[in-house]
Amino acid sequence: MSDIRYDRLKDSYVIIAPERLHRPSGEIYDVERRAEKRVCPFCEGNEKFTPPEIFAMRSSDSFANEKGWKTRVVPNLYKAVQIEAPHEHHYGMFEHWDGFGAHEVLIDTAEHFTSMTQWSEQNVIDWITTLSLRVKDLRKDKRIASLSLFKNEGVEAGGTQPHSHTQIIGLPIVSKVKREEYERLYQHYKHNQNSLIQVLIEEEIKADGIRIVTSSEHFTAFCPYASSHPFEIMISSRKALGEIDTLSDDSIEELASLLLLVLKKLKKELKHLNFNLILSSPPLQKNTFNEELLSSMYEANRFYIKIIPRIFKYGGFEQETDILINPVAPEVAAKLLRESQND
Ligand SMILES: [Zn+2]
Numbered sequence: 001m002s003d004i005r006y007d008r009l010k011d012s013y014v015i016i017a018p019e020r021l022h023r024p025s026g027e028i029y030d031v032e033r034r035a036e037k038r039v040c041p042f043c044e045g046n047e048k049f050t051p052p053e054i055f056a057m058r059s060s061d062s063f064a065n066e067k068g069w070k071t072r073v074v075p076n077l078y079k080a081v082q083i084e085a086p087h088e089h090h091y092g093m094f095e096h097w098d099g100f101g102a103h104e105v106l107i108d109t110a111e112h113f114t115s116m117t118q119w120s121e122q123n124v125i126d127w128i129t130t131l132s133l134r135v136k137d138l139r140k141d142k143r144i145a146s147l148s149l150f151k152n153e154g155v156e157a158g159g160t161q162p163h164s165h166t167q168i169i170g171l172p173i174v175s176k177v178k179r180e181e182y183e184r185l186y187q188h189y190k191h192n193q194n195s196l197i198q199v200l201i202e203e204e205i206k207a208d209g210i211r212i213v214t215s216s217e218h219f220t221a222f223c224p225y226a227s228s229h230p231f232e233i234m235i236s237s238r239k240a241l242g243e244i245d246t247l248s249d250d251s252i253e254e255l256a257s258l259l260l261l262v263l264k265k266l267k268k269e270l271k272h273l274n275f276n277l278i279l280s281s282p283p284l285q286k287n288t289f290n291e292e293l294l295s296s297m298y299e300a301n302r303f304y305i306k307i308i309p310r311i312f313k314y315g316g317f318e319q320e321t322d323i324l325i326n327p328v329a330p331e332v333a334a335k336l337l338r339e340s341q342n343d
Pocket of ligand 1: 040041042043044111112113163
């Protein structure tokens with residue numbers, strides 16, 4: 001069983017998870033990639049190679065754990081935390097939680113796509129809808145304080161399975177980074193009665209849109225002013241549209257189309273694209289977080305997706321200071337992507 005340990009010096013957490021050691025390595029990933037469709041546990045027809053499904057978007061005449069699905073969610077075989085572990089907090093100098101939490105894998109498509117850039121718009125709509133339904137369900141478990149929704153595509157981004165997939169991790173704690181981010185949004189809202197993210201985007205538009213890549217009716221894709229990574233992109237709603245589990249079908253469709261466009265631009269310009277994709281997810285439970293903050297989230301926050309291409313590796317300076325060195329100015333990245341035409 002894993003352990004969620006509190007780092008008293010850094011006020012942060014670490015997950016000690018021995019089961020993760022048995023994951024397929026990057027080397028296997030490459031072999032699998034070359035062997036194309038060798039036995040891929042995520043391909044349609046290979047359902048027996050995964051633990052039983054938690055959820056699947058499937059045709060009404062198909063059966064659980066069989067063919068006939070569009071998206072499929074299963075427990076992660078190499079889980080960092082598990083829902084069966086006791087929900088117990090141990091205090092003291094060596095403070096920790098037993099490895100309680102949810103760790104799910106969303107198999108994004110039944111087809112063996114190795115990149116999200118190969119998906120159709122309908123694939124993206126099904127993917128967002130599935131994430132939305134899983135968040136709605138996990139929100140009911142009052143022991144889960146926060147969720148992380150992310151996708152690692154490619155070895156350089158930490159991906160170990162070539163078949164396109166996304167992960168959902170629910171923890172009994174809220175990480176320091178998340179806690180501080182939403183605290184800042186809340187403080188800004190309290191003093192200004194508007195959303196810091198919305199103000200930032202409005203200012204980006206006023207700055208001649210030099211860091212904006214593209215926009216749709218309600219969403220803007222831009223390279224953030226203080227981008228930590230080259231070609232980092234944030235796609236955010238400008239008006240309050242809710243969180244992943246409350247976005248309307250129309251918003252999901254609009255977002256899917258914009259996201260796919262941005263990914264295709266990145267692929268075209270960078271050629272070799274390994275990336276992390278993160279979907280915003282505010283803390284969940286009022287009992288574990290400032291109640292006033294959570295009830296103001298609809299107005300204070302804006303739903304966003306971050307795409308972080310993994311181009312450079314990081315060293316000691318970044319470890320020590322938390323300051324990343326980014327050799328590509330976001331204005332340069334945005335201009336290149338804005339002018340990039342998809343075929
Ligand atoms: Zn596959």
